Amino acid sequence: MRKIIFHINSLEQGGAERVITNLAHQFAAEGYEVYIATEWYAENEFRIDKSITRVHVGLNAEEEGKGRIAKLRIREKRLRAFIKKVRPDVVVAFCHKANYRAITAALGTGIPVIxxxxxxxxxxxxxxxxxxxxxxxxxRAAGCVFQTEGQRDFFPVKVQRKSRIILNPLNNKYLDIPKPETRVKEVVQSGRLVDFKNQLMLIRAFDKVHQKHPDYVLKIYGGDSRDGTKELLEQLIAERKAEAYVFLMGASDSLERQLVNASVFAFSSDWEGLPNALLEAMALGLPIVSTDCPCGGPRTVIQDGVNGLLVPIKDEDAMAEGICRLIENPELAERLGSKARDIRKIANSKAVFEQWQDYIESVCRH
Incomplete structure (x- = not known):
């Protein structure tokens, strides 16, 4: 039975944390001995099954007051001690600092790191x-998993040659939602209220849509990131006197029911990895207008004019034009939405897990 250590800063609810939690459960169900080593406990975390061992390898309260270099060394030393104790077949790290930490901690142990x-x-x-x-x-890593070609091509050729591109897995609750018989006059978006998702641009674009189609409303679903974006959005809505047709809906655990019968899903980010919200909208069969943002997440899954529309980032005129095009051409919208649902074939949790398992096994064998 193989042993795997997943390493990430915490299990706070976010895209990377969701993926690592899902993978951990799937590997455990397949009989692997699974550990998740984290640096801290967050307030709102994903839950894990008792079949998975969660271990704290971060700082204690006294160590939090130390200098940056001292804390860096303590974190690496603690993770290294855990790796040497467990002797896993592979360590899989997610995200920026955890990637560096895992490679450094495993140096000289003979244990591969992805x-x-x-x-x-x-x-x-x-x-x-x-x-x-x-x-x-x-x-020095044994391998690297990217979500897009844009991510991969940023790194040295030596890293690219031993890498894989693997999509995020869809949550199962988005896979079996039937196509709605009729669509309501709503344009929707889901995702945290945070600056890089550029919901400010979306509201300005929708203001232009509303002038042509006053019977449509915009609903933005997502929790407050507390970076000041929510306040800026509220201010813009007030300035445009848009309270009757632009709504900040807050976070929701039932998006699969709230989004599915909308007329358009509008994705406005300036940059992303591979956004889960976009994959979920595709799985629901929503007609989509998305910014073609770096590092190529939307372009990885959307072919312009085939299963969605791509528009330049920060271009409110192009976004407004794309939304109006789908509103005014319902047959086109339904055709794009129906084709978007095909994402379920390649991004369901089973398909994604099998790609991860194949890659991990290939790394372990070598």
């Missing part, structure tokens, strides 16, 4: 210390 990049490398892996650590550490 790292996984979950965001746009530009702006996240291009600081001065990244320019030192990437060429020094990433080639």
């Amino acid at each position: 790292v996984s990049v979950r965001t746009d490398p530009v702006g996240h892996y291009d600081k001065w210390d990244d320019k030192i650590q990437i060429p020094l550490l990433f080639p």
